Amino acid sequence: MIRFENVTKSYGKDCKAIDNLSLKIDYGEFVFIVGPSGSGKSTFLKLLTKEEELNSGNIFVNGNNLSTMKKRKIPYLRRTMGIVFQDFRVIEKMTVFENVAFAMHVVGAKSRDIRKRVPYVLSLVNLNDKARKKVSELSGGEKQRVGLARALVNNPDMIIADEPTGNIDPSMSYEIVDLLSQVNKCGTTVIMVTHDISIVKKFNFRVVEISEGKLKNDIKPRGK
Amino acid sequence: MGNIKYFLKEGFKNVWTNGIMSAASVLVMVCCMILTGGAVLLSINLNQALKSIENKNSITVFLQKGISHEVAQSIGKKIEQTENIFSCEYYSSEQASEKYKDVLGGLYDVVVQEGENPFPEAFHVTMKDLSYYDKTVSELKKIEKVESVSDRSETATKLSSLNKLISQAGLCIVCSLGMVSLFIISNTIKITMHNRRFEISIMKSVGATNGFIKAPFIVEGIIIGCLAAVISTVILNFVYNSLVSVVSDIIPFYGINFKNIFWEVFNCFILTGVFFGVIGGLISLRKYLNREGGDTVAW
Numbered sequence: 001m002i003r004f005e006n007v008t009k010s011y012g013k014d015c016k017a018i019d020n021l022s023l024k025i026d027y028g029e030f031v032f033i034v035g036p037s038g039s040g041k042s043t044f045l046k047l048l049t050k051e052e053e054l055n056s057g058n059i060f061v062n063g064n065n066l067s068t069m070k071k072r073k074i075p076y077l078r079r080t081m082g083i084v085f086q087d088f089r090v091i092e093k094m095t096v097f098e099n100v101a102f103a104m105h106v107v108g109a110k111s112r113d114i115r116k117r118v119p120y121v122l123s124l125v126n127l128n129d130k131a132r133k134k135v136s137e138l139s140g141g142e143k144q145r146v147g148l149a150r151a152l153v154n155n156p157d158m159i160i161a162d163e164p165t166g167n168i169d170p171s172m173s174y175e176i177v178d179l180l181s182q183v184n185k186c187g188t189t190v191i192m193v194t195h196d197i198s199i200v201k202k203f204n205f206r207v208v209e210i211s212e213g214k215l216k217n218d219i220k221p222r223g224k
Numbered sequence: 225m226g227n228i229k230y231f232l233k234e235g236f237k238n239v240w241t242n243g244i245m246s247a248a249s250v251l252v253m254v255c256c257m258i259l260t261g262g263a264v265l266l267s268i269n270l271n272q273a274l275k276s277i278e279n280k281n282s283i284t285v286f287l288q289k290g291i292s293h294e295v296a297q298s299i300g301k302k303i304e305q306t307e308n309i310f311s312c313e314y315y316s317s318e319q320a321s322e323k324y325k326d327v328l329g330g331l332y333d334v335v336v337q338e339g340e341n342p343f344p345e346a347f348h349v350t351m352k353d354l355s356y357y358d359k360t361v362s363e364l365k366k367i368e369k370v371e372s373v374s375d376r377s378e379t380a381t382k383l384s385s386l387n388k389l390i391s392q393a394g395l396c397i398v399c400s401l402g403m404v405s406l407f408i409i410s411n412t413i414k415i416t417m418h419n420r421r422f423e424i425s426i427m428k429s430v431g432a433t434n435g436f437i438k439a440p441f442i443v444e445g446i447i448i449g450c451l452a453a454v455i456s457t458v459i460l461n462f463v464y465n466s467l468v469s470v471v472s473d474i475i476p477f478y479g480i481n482f483k484n485i486f487w488e489v490f491n492c493f494i495l496t497g498v499f500f501g502v503i504g505g506l507i508s509l510r511k512y513l514n515r516e517g518g519d520t521v522a523w
Contacts, residue, residue: 049429072433072434075428075431075432075433075434076431077431078428078429078430078431079430079431081431082430083429083430089422089425089426089429091422091423091426102423102426103426103430105230106427106430106431106432106436107430107431107432108227108436150426150430154430154431
């Protein structure tokens with residue numbers, strides 16, 4: 001599903017954010033991406049969403065070679081991905097329902113489908129009863145669940161979560177990762193960048209460690 | 225259909241949220257349109273005046289000053305005998321003086337000293353065939369004691385050079401104000417985009433196409449253009465009618481009726497407004513989406 005082949009990405013002459021990285025992630029996998037700050041985790045995600053162009057190598061996502069992909073095809077690539085941000089990136093002035101519906105609206109979904117799909121997704125993240133609430137009235141954990149619902153609403157092939165637990169308390173963090181693991185059980189690939197070792201230890205998933213832009217460790221889940 | 229509704233809603237929202245800048249854009253476009261429309265209307269009126277002068281087959285023959293009525297009558301006979309003359313009507317200096325007293329009213333006493341009559345004896349002459357106009361005029365000029373002949377070609381030349389000047393000045397004004405309008409509109413839209421960059425980044429992250437992101441901002445430009453067009457038409461209508469009524473009180477002037485060209489003016493303004501709105505929008509969008517907007521996901 002995702003294949004990095006000798007990928008290198010540099011900023012300037014000397015700064016190699018990703019250095020000759022090769023990695024394969026299969027359909028339906030749950031992968032933690034870990035590593036210290038500045039190790040290249042964010043660049044890895046940027047390359048995956050084609051926000052950044054690579055310097056050499058190849059990246060394949062669902063059979064599409066991102067290095068040769070045309071600009072106008074990028075939105076369609078991103079529709080196969082649901083992105084969850086550390087800072088939630090929800091629109092405060094909108095309600096929970098509107099925030100999730102917004103993601104469907106911008107990809108041209110019909111109002112009838114939006115009215116059906118959004119309540120279903122909100123029920124998956126246990127926010128059904130807060131659909132009409134303004135996002136500004138929610139807690140950090142709830143905001144992140146709105147973010148997760150928005151990522152899920154267009155039925156993506158994969159969820160890309162960039163430190164989704166970084167701005168919420170530990171108990172909520174487990175809840176969010178638990179939700180992600182449930183999504184993963186339904187067959188959606190999940191790639192989650194995190195600094196939180198306790199979460200990595202608690203959940204038995206594959207761990208990819210990046211350091212100085214290189215693959216340092218690739219630990220398969222225990223007993224799988 | 226759903227998308228069109230969404231684009232319209234967002235477009236109106238953008239205009240409203242960015243009220244002051246939108247108003248500034250509308251104002252500049254209104255100035256541009258009124259000046260352009262004014263220049264065009266003036267040019268149309270001048271063309272009409274030119275045509276009416278060219279179509280007139282009557283001219284005025286002015287005699288030298290201080291000629292007695294008897295001498296004038298004898299010159300009149302000579303005029304009548306000239307080839308191509310259909311009629312010749314005597315117009316005394318007293319009659320001319322009376323006419324201008326009526327037209328100028330109180331101003332007459334300011335312009336003309338008491339007891340003095342600055343007008344010469346004259347004849348209103350009608351020609352049989354306008355194709356011999358120049359020849360007839362030169363024949364009349366040859367008659368003794370004829371001071372001058374009101375030559376339509378002279379007036380026509382003056383009017384047409386004035387028309388040319390107005391067209392050139394109008395073009396300069398339109399070009400410079402057009403550039404200013406484009407600059408203001410594109411900046412207004414750029415500010416709206418900057419204010420909504422957060423939403424735009426979310427839109428891009430969930431896979432919105434550039435076209436979908438651009439559309440509400442193009443609609444914003446179109447709304448600004450249309451608003452300017454409506455306001456300009458209303459103001460131009462009012463100003464033009466007022467000016468025509470003031471001018472026609474002073475001199476015999478039959479300007480074209482604004483009602484007859486209302487829709488032409490309105491449609492031209494709408495087209496111009498939409499054109500400027502779309503171009504202004506596209507300029508800012510292209511720049512924005514290529515620069516700031518390129519940073520979509522912003523990890």
